[in-house]
Amino acid sequence: MPPVFRFAPSPNGYLHLGHAYSALLNVRRAQESGGRFLLRIEDIDPTRCRPDYEQAITEDLAWLGITWELPVRRQSEHLAEYGAALARLQAMGLVYPSFESRAEIARLVAQRDADGGWPRDPDGAPLYPGAAKAVPAARRGELMSSGAPYALRLDMDAAVARAGRLDWDEAGCGPDGEAGTIEARPAAWGDVILARKDTPTSYHLSVVVDDALQGVTEVVRGQDLFHATSVHRLLQVLLGLPAPAYRHHQLIRDDEGHKLSKSTLATGLRTLRAEGVSPAEIRHRIGLV
Structure with a gap:
């Protein structure tokens, strides 16, 4: 069976360079290993998640040249x-x-x-x-x-x-x-x-259930979730779920050394795209040329 990778953003804001790095890294590793790439929408928070943000996610990923298998899994469903x-x-x-x-x-x-x-x-x-x-x-x-x-x-x-x-x-x-x-x-x-x-x-809870039901074998995500893996491993064992392989990657940071975040209104990919930045330049900025 080929390895299965996933990118799982929440539609509570616009994607930024940090998301681009994670998504493109997952795609690259899937391509290098002959694996599959899935998109999952983590929309369990109805107060913050919005359909227009989800639409922006798919538009930004497509602009970067990323394709994914259908159907997309939405947690709210x-x-x-x-x-x-x-x-x-x-x-x-x-x-x-x-x-x-x-x-x-x-x-x-x-x-x-x-x-x-x-x-x-x-x-x-x-x-x-x-x-x-x-x-x-x-x-x-x-x-x-x-x-x-x-x-x-x-x-x-x-x-x-x-x-x-x-x-x-x-x-x-x-x-x-x-x-x-x-x-x-x-x-x-x-x-x-x-x-x-x-x-x-x-x-x-939802992330370990999703990864198991979708057959995800490779979790490639940011270092900000490294310690949370302890809780995920606990839930996997308690629920009898398989454990994927984990690869936590570096975070893209701003000029002051802070990680990019939706909550701090980091410049979104859609803004960079509107300013004329190309997908190739995005890859150059995040070191994935």
């Missing part, structure tokens, strides 16, 4: 599959609801910081500080039935105990040059959110 995976984890007793608002969580973190500091995950966000695991099952049911907002979290301690030691083979490198066999450390992320009342899946 596969919520039942993520729900089935979540139900399996729930049946293992590895999922619990938490009911604190974001403001309440911020206050808890501030209190714990004042008491000597509170741990952060590899992305710098504070770990979940609440005590929802101690809420009796009957009370949890009452709160959920009442319509109260909630997040469904992975009981990380129980999940790690069930899965045992985990690792992955890194063909690229992490932010600090990590390569080779990498020991997964999912506990560094705390009790991650797997779904919310109004969003029935999360990035962590």
